[in-house]
Amino acid sequence: MKNTPRWARWVVPLALLILWLGIGGTLGPYAGKLGEVATNDQAAFLPRNAESTRVLEARKAFETSPSIPAIIVWTADGSRVSAGQQEAAARAVGSLAGRSGIAAPPSPAVVSEDGLAIQAVVPLAPGLGKELPTVLDQVRQAAREVPGTSVAIAGPAAAQADLSDAFAGIDGLLVGVALGAVLLILLLVYRSVLLPLVIIISAVFALGLACAVVYALADRGVVRVDGQVQGILSILVIGAATDYALLLTARFREELVVRGDRLEAVLAAVRRSAGAVTASAATVALGLLALLASDLTNNRALGPVGAIGIVCAVLSSLTFLPAVLVLLGRSAYWPATPEPADASAEGHGVWRRIAGLLDRSPRRVWMSTALLLMVLAGFSASLPSKGVPLEEIFVNDAPSVGAQQTLARHFPGGSGNPAVVITDAGRIAEVRAAAEGTEGVAAVVPVTASGRPGPGAPLVVDGRVRLDATLEAAADSDAAKETVRELRDRVHAVPGAGALVGGYTAQQFDTQQTAARDRAVIVPVVLGIILLILVALLRSLLVPVLLVATVALNFAATLGVSALVFEHLLGFSGTDASVPLYGFVFLVALGVDYNIFLMSRVREESFTSGTREGVLRGLVTTGGVITSAGVVLAATFAALMVIPLAFLVQIAFIVAFGVLLDTLVVRSLLVPALIIDIGPRVWWPSALARPATAATPGSPR
Known part of the structure; x- marks a missing residue:
C-alpha cells in the first residue's frame, strides 16, 4: 500500500465522500418528509384476519356517507340540565349541518339518565388530515353557545387529532433530541472535536437514505408507515449507525497506532470489523423481518x-466513515491524538480490574449475576x-381522554364506542334478542x-343489517372485552345468522389475542435466526x-424490572x-450485537493466546467501546420518551434499560465468566476447542 501512487490513495475515499455528500444533500430532506406518506389511522393497523377487521369492512356499506364521529358532551355547571340548555344544544349542533368538514347532519342532543349531561354526535368527513383541528375548533365553538355548561369533545375524531398532535414533533424534536444525546456522549467518551461530528454525520446520512427509500416504497403502497414506525426508524438508524461507527473507529485507532499508515489502518480496521458489524446488522434486520x-x-x-434502516446504517458505517477516516487520519481524534506509545496500553484500568476479577473467580461471578437476573x-x-x-x-x-372520561361518568361506559353486530336480515330478531340478553349490554339499536x-x-344492504350494542362497561375495560366475548358466543349460536361482532x-380484544399468537410464532423464529448467524x-x-440463552435471560429480567417500574413509578395499569x-x-x-462485538474479538485473540487469555484481552480491548455503544443506544431509544404516547414510552424504557443491563452485566460479567469457566471446549466443534491448537502462535486471525 505504501508503494501505491499518492493520487491513487485518495481516489476511492474522495469518490465515496462525494457520493455520500450527494446522498446527504439530495436525500437528507426525506427525513423530514416521511410524515407526508405516514398514516395514523389506527383502523389500518388491526389484525388482518380477525372478526373485528371483517366487520370494519362490512360496516362501510351501512354508512350513507363515510364519517368519523366527534362526540360533544356538555355538563351542567352545578345543576341538572334545563330544557333551555337542551334546546340550545340542539340548535348548536343543528347549526353545524352543511359546514365544511361536516359529513352529515349531527345526531339529536340527548340528555343523560342522571340529568347532568348532554351528548350529540357530529359526523366529520374522513381524510381531513391537517384540517381536522380546525374543524374540531368549529364544532367546539358552536357547542359553547349553550349557556351554563362545560364543553368537551370525545370520540374517534378527537382521539385522532390528539394522536396527530402527539406525533407533530416526530420529524424534528425526536431526531434532534437523539442526535444531541449521542453527540454529548461521544464528546465525553472520545474527548475529540471532529470524530463525534463525523459519526453524527454518518448517522444522519444513513437516516436520510433510509427515509428516502421508505418514502418511495410507502408512496407506492409497498410498505406502510405510521407515526410509531416513523419514530422507531429514526431511533433505530441513529443508534445502529453510531454503534457500528464506534466499533470501526475504535479498531481504526488501534490499527493506526500499530501501522502508522492511515490507509493501511483503515483497510485493516474494516477487514477486522466488517464481519462483526455485518453479523450484528443481520441479526437485527432478519429479526425485524x-x-x-x-x-x-x-x-x-x-x-x-x-430492516431498510439497518442496511443503510451498515452502508454508511462501512463506506462513508472509512473514507473520512482515511482523509483525516490521526487528526480525527484531535486533541486526543493516538501516538505509537499507545500500542503498549492494555486498555482502561476499570476493564483491567474487571478482567482480574473474572480471572480469579469466574464461577462465582457468573453464578451470582445469573441468580440476580433470574x-x-x-x-x-x-x-x-x-x-x-x-x-x-x-x-x-x-x-x-378527559372528554371520554366525562362521557363515561354520565352515559353507559361504552357510549360512543358500541359493539357492532353485522347479521343476516332474516335473523335480526333472534340476533337482537341474543345481544340484548347478554350480560353487560346496555342497549341494542339497529x-x-x-x-x-x-x-x-x-x-338492509345485500341482505345484511347492522346492530349497535352499547356496553355498560367502558369500551377499553376488561369487563367490556369479556362482554364482547360473551356477545360473540351468543350471536354466533343463532343458526343461519352468520353474525359477526x-x-x-x-x-x-382481537389485537390482544393476535399479539399472543404472534409472540408464540415470532419469538422462536427470531431466536433461530440469531442462533444460525x-x-x-x-x-x-x-x-x-x-x-442466545444469556440475552433471553436479560430480556426476561428487563421485563421484570419494567413490570415494577410501569406500575409503581410510571403509573401504567397495563x-x-x-x-x-x-x-x-x-x-x-x-x-x-454486543456479544458479537465481544466474542468475535475473543475468538480472534484466542487463536494466539488461548481461550482464557483471549477472553480477558477481548474484554479489556473492547470494554470501553462496547459500553459506549450501549450507552449511546440506550440514550437514543430513551429519546422516544419525548413523544407523549404510552406505547413509545414503554418501548423506550424496555430497550434502554435492557441495553444497559446487557452491556454492563451480561456482556461484561456473565458471558466472559461463563466462557472462562467452561474453557476451550466452549468452541466445540471448531479447532479452538483443542487447547494445543488454541494457543498456537500465528494461527489465522
Whole structure:
C-alpha cells in the first residue's frame, strides 16, 4: 500500500465522500418528509384476519356517507340540565349541518339518565388530515353557545387529532433530541472535536437514505408507515449507525497506532470489523423481518422498514466513515491524538480490574449475576399486556381522554364506542334478542336508512343489517372485552345468522389475542435466526447457544424490572399488547450485537493466546467501546420518551434499560465468566476447542 501512487490513495475515499455528500444533500430532506406518506389511522393497523377487521369492512356499506364521529358532551355547571340548555344544544349542533368538514347532519342532543349531561354526535368527513383541528375548533365553538355548561369533545375524531398532535414533533424534536444525546456522549467518551461530528454525520446520512427509500416504497403502497414506525426508524438508524461507527473507529485507532499508515489502518480496521458489524446488522434486520409473520399490520409494517434502516446504517458505517477516516487520519481524534506509545496500553484500568476479577473467580461471578437476573426475571409474569386503557394512551392530559372520561361518568361506559353486530336480515330478531340478553349490554339499536342507529326500520344492504350494542362497561375495560366475548358466543349460536361482532372493544380484544399468537410464532423464529448467524460467525455450537440463552435471560429480567417500574413509578395499569414482542425483537437482536462485538474479538485473540487469555484481552480491548455503544443506544431509544404516547414510552424504557443491563452485566460479567469457566471446549466443534491448537502462535486471525 505504501508503494501505491499518492493520487491513487485518495481516489476511492474522495469518490465515496462525494457520493455520500450527494446522498446527504439530495436525500437528507426525506427525513423530514416521511410524515407526508405516514398514516395514523389506527383502523389500518388491526389484525388482518380477525372478526373485528371483517366487520370494519362490512360496516362501510351501512354508512350513507363515510364519517368519523366527534362526540360533544356538555355538563351542567352545578345543576341538572334545563330544557333551555337542551334546546340550545340542539340548535348548536343543528347549526353545524352543511359546514365544511361536516359529513352529515349531527345526531339529536340527548340528555343523560342522571340529568347532568348532554351528548350529540357530529359526523366529520374522513381524510381531513391537517384540517381536522380546525374543524374540531368549529364544532367546539358552536357547542359553547349553550349557556351554563362545560364543553368537551370525545370520540374517534378527537382521539385522532390528539394522536396527530402527539406525533407533530416526530420529524424534528425526536431526531434532534437523539442526535444531541449521542453527540454529548461521544464528546465525553472520545474527548475529540471532529470524530463525534463525523459519526453524527454518518448517522444522519444513513437516516436520510433510509427515509428516502421508505418514502418511495410507502408512496407506492409497498410498505406502510405510521407515526410509531416513523419514530422507531429514526431511533433505530441513529443508534445502529453510531454503534457500528464506534466499533470501526475504535479498531481504526488501534490499527493506526500499530501501522502508522492511515490507509493501511483503515483497510485493516474494516477487514477486522466488517464481519462483526455485518453479523450484528443481520441479526437485527432478519429479526425485524421476522415480524412479517405477524398478523398485526403495524408489526408487519415495522419489519421491512426497520430492516431498510439497518442496511443503510451498515452502508454508511462501512463506506462513508472509512473514507473520512482515511482523509483525516490521526487528526480525527484531535486533541486526543493516538501516538505509537499507545500500542503498549492494555486498555482502561476499570476493564483491567474487571478482567482480574473474572480471572480469579469466574464461577462465582457468573453464578451470582445469573441468580440476580433470574430473580428480576421472576417479576416478568406480573407485566400485563392486555392493552393500555384509553386514559393512559397519552402520557400527558390529552383533551379527548378527559372528554371520554366525562362521557363515561354520565352515559353507559361504552357510549360512543358500541359493539357492532353485522347479521343476516332474516335473523335480526333472534340476533337482537341474543345481544340484548347478554350480560353487560346496555342497549341494542339497529342502524336505519338515515345511516345512524335509532328507532325505525333497519337498513338492509345485500341482505345484511347492522346492530349497535352499547356496553355498560367502558369500551377499553376488561369487563367490556369479556362482554364482547360473551356477545360473540351468543350471536354466533343463532343458526343461519352468520353474525359477526366488531367495534372498538372487539378490535382491542382481537389485537390482544393476535399479539399472543404472534409472540408464540415470532419469538422462536427470531431466536433461530440469531442462533444460525452466531454459528456461522463463531464456527461453534456451544457459544451461540450460551449467548442466545444469556440475552433471553436479560430480556426476561428487563421485563421484570419494567413490570415494577410501569406500575409503581410510571403509573401504567397495563402495557400495549405489542410491547413485549417489540421489546423482545429489539432487545434480543440488539443485545446479541454486543456479544458479537465481544466474542468475535475473543475468538480472534484466542487463536494466539488461548481461550482464557483471549477472553480477558477481548474484554479489556473492547470494554470501553462496547459500553459506549450501549450507552449511546440506550440514550437514543430513551429519546422516544419525548413523544407523549404510552406505547413509545414503554418501548423506550424496555430497550434502554435492557441495553444497559446487557452491556454492563451480561456482556461484561456473565458471558466472559461463563466462557472462562467452561474453557476451550466452549468452541466445540471448531479447532479452538483443542487447547494445543488454541494457543498456537500465528494461527489465522
